[in-house]
Amino acid sequence: MAEWRLVSSDHRCGVSLEAGDDGPLTGALTLDGQTYNVAGGWDASFSVPGRNFSAFAVFGKTGNPIPDFVAATGIMTGGGTAPTDIGIMLDVSSCSDGTIQHYEGILIPA
Amino acid sequence: MALWKLASHDRILILELHTAGSEDEILLGTLTYKGITYGVSGTWTASNAVIPHSAFSLAGNDGVSAPTWIAAAGIMTGPGTAPQRIDIQVSLSSSPEGSLTRYIAVLLPGFSDMLDTFDNVVVLMLENRSFDNLLGYMYPNGVPDNAPLGKSFEGVTGKNLSNPVPPGVKNPPPPGVTSIPVSPVAAGNYFQPYPDPGETYDHINTQLFNLIDGGDQPPYNLPSERPLKANMNGFVNDYIENYKAEEEKGKDPTYDAPPQEFPWTGYKQIMECYPTSALPVMTTLAEQFAVFDHWFCGVPSQTWCNRAFWNAGTSWGRVVNGPSLDWTVDSVGDTIFNQISRSGLTSPLNWKVYSANPGAAVTSLIHLGALLPYHPTLPSGIPNPFNHFYGFGRFLTDCAAGRLPSYSFVEPRFITPHNDMHPSSAHSLLFGKSNVGSVLLGELMVWQVYEAIRKSPNRDKTLLIITFDEHGGCYDHVPPPDVTPPNLKGYGLEDNFDFTRLGIRVPAIMVSSYIAKNTVVNARMDHGSFMKTMSKKWNRVVPGAFPPLTARVGAAPDFSEVFTSATPRPLSDWPEIPKPVIPQDFWTTDFSQVPLSKFEREIVDAASKTPEAANARKRGISVRDPATIGTVGEALDYLRSIPGLGPDEPLDVFK
DSSP: OEEEEEEETTSSEEEEEEEOTTSEEEEEEEETTEEEEEEEEEEOTTSSTTOOSEEEEEEEEOSSSSOEEEEEEEEEEEETTEEEEEEEEEEEEETTTOOEEEEEEEEEEO | OOEEEEEOTTSSEEEEEEEESTTSOEEEEEEEETTEEEEEEEEEEOOOSSOOSEEEEEEEEOOSSSOEEEEEEEEEESOTTSOSEEEEEEEEEETTTOOEEEEEEEEBSSOOOOGGGOSEEEEEEEOSOOHHHHHTTSSTTSSOTTOOTTOOOOOSTTSOOEEEOOTTOSSOOSTTOOEEEOEEOOTTOOSOSOSOOOOSHHHHHHHHHOOOSSTTSTTTTOOSSOOSSOOOOOHHHHHHHHIIIIISTTOOOOSOOOTTSSSOOOGGGGGEEOOGGGOHHHHHHHHHSEEESSEEOSSSSOHHHHHHHHHHSOOTTOOSSOOHHHHHHHTTSOOHHHHHHTTOTTOOOOEEEEEOSSSOOHHHHHTHHHHGGGSSBOTTSSBOTTOOEEEHHHHHHHHHTTOOOSEEEEEOOOSSSOOSOOOOOTTOOSSTTTOOHHHHHHHHHHHHHHHHHHTSTTGGGEEEEEEESOOTTOOOOSOOOBOOOOOOTTSOOGGGOOSOBOOOBOOEEEEOTTSOTTEEEOSOEETHHHHHHHHHHHHHHSTTSOOOSSHHHHHSOOOGGGOOOSSOOOGGGSOOOOOOOOOGGGGGOOOTTSBOOHHHHHHHHHHHTSHHHHHHHHTTSOOOOGGGOOBHHHHHHHHHTSTTSSOOOOGGGGO
16 A cells, blocks of 8 residues: 655645555645545556556545535556656536536646 | 436446445446446435535546556436536556546536447458558648537657667668658658568567567567557657568668659658648548547557457457467457347347458458358358358449358458558569559548448448558557456467557548548557447347457457447538549559568468468369469469458459
């Protein structure tokens, strides 16, 4: 089990994820001060032929009574125990106003 | 539990989910994006008096060994039991490519994948042309006029594409020229590139990576650390090497040749691509119906393995055409033809191979073990009541009579005068006095197949696919992507190739009454996409009869997004294309003394390994040693001396 703690340079977005050796990802994703509990999976690069990059996806929501939902995919560079950066795309759908917001950026170790 | 089934208007994104959990708060199911299905799970919250909007998020992957991950967030409108609309934003992360992709759509219920719009599929598989070589000059603006937002066309116009001239080349280009740009083939040249480029695995590695290291021995011109994307920079280098080693042994090609030196054999021609005006039949069909601009062949190599990938989803570890005896061992592997034949006595599905090749259908040789029960004659020499192999003339009459089977696989003529569009070997003399070339002859065959379908009573229920087995050494600028290999356990890996990357792009055109004009499919497809799509369709007819034959097929995208018209077009909207004009003296030209090409020799050699040939030898009616055959005339005499090996029709069938 490894912990990925990375944040964007403007501190708008960050992740704190526990990465299991067999692929599960769990933890928290923050965007603009809002925290989402997320779960998903990942695959380590070069662990099988053709898997040239480490890639992942997570989904989750806030704990609010009127929740917002988040879905994110990313490409991770570096070792699974100590990522050096993550390229991330995420979308947030809001139960409160019916909008979907998009964010993309690079996360670096916090 | 509720079921959500919604799709974007163009079916690029299809959502199929059911709700689960004690409060129905869990979402389980699939997202299908550009023909690839992702297993996903997620969660949602329904709107109520307190919560103004229903929202959800989910994530998952495509389930292959080198997966692409997908995640999506959305807003759902309507009741949870029957959503009326979903606004969705999707992102994907690819472990093979390292790319992040985004897609936005509105999903609505009531969609169909439209695979029920056809009862008959006709595949015309031609030979050895890349996408750029034949279709690269289409849509010079990079997209059809009035194309939907986000559509593009990956051709050659405006991209400043070129390949370097290798340093130290014996006949160098003019001073100052260090690279050769893509340019159009000259008008009236229907045999470019001449002579034939290299097409075996080692040659294609040079074309992809511009490295010569080992040739047909390890490492087969493959860089020790393969770059993730090929630079597509070695076509000139390889063309020169192949010319010296294979086509004109010991001679060096010139850079260019003056027009009076017909045929033109300069090495700059490998960078030439046909202008649309040279291919009015193919480019009209591609414009008036659909063209796929990212269809990759199954293997970066030759005919036999790529044709095997189309109909069997594997080449059983084989990378090159020969030796034919090895192919006969592995050719017992299952095919889509066998699946159809096994689908049951009450199954409405059936198949035929219509071959225009004289004396032997190549499909019957590639799949000798699997398809022997369906050859024209039994090994004892008597006609086979279960024959599935017919000539091209029979295709034309079956089409006219509305008697096409569910699956028609149409072969061109491979033996000179070959109309398969394969670049001709040195000294082939196909152009002879008539100056036609395989490309013009191929245009005629495409026209014949299209016209037969256009006039068929089953026109509106027929899907025509025109494609190519491989790129054949012709220039293309798009690096082939990595891919899921087929099941290879128990098979040797010829030339150490692990089948984790696709071959180079080939043209793929689809014609149907349910395809709108100017349709361009940008999604990545490969030869496995054919079986994937047909399995999806035919499993509805005979449930469970069409499991994916290999992991490659299972992972392939299906091409159902090509159906872009909800209603069939009237006959008046099927374009009438002028018949290609072949000079009259072509039909009376004697090709019997033309030297046999490597490909033609491989056909003869494979034919000699069949039970029919063994029986003919036993009866003393086919006694020639095939190794002594040197000309087209001798090859045809030999094939005709083996009774029942395949259909044999006069050249007039193409008139």
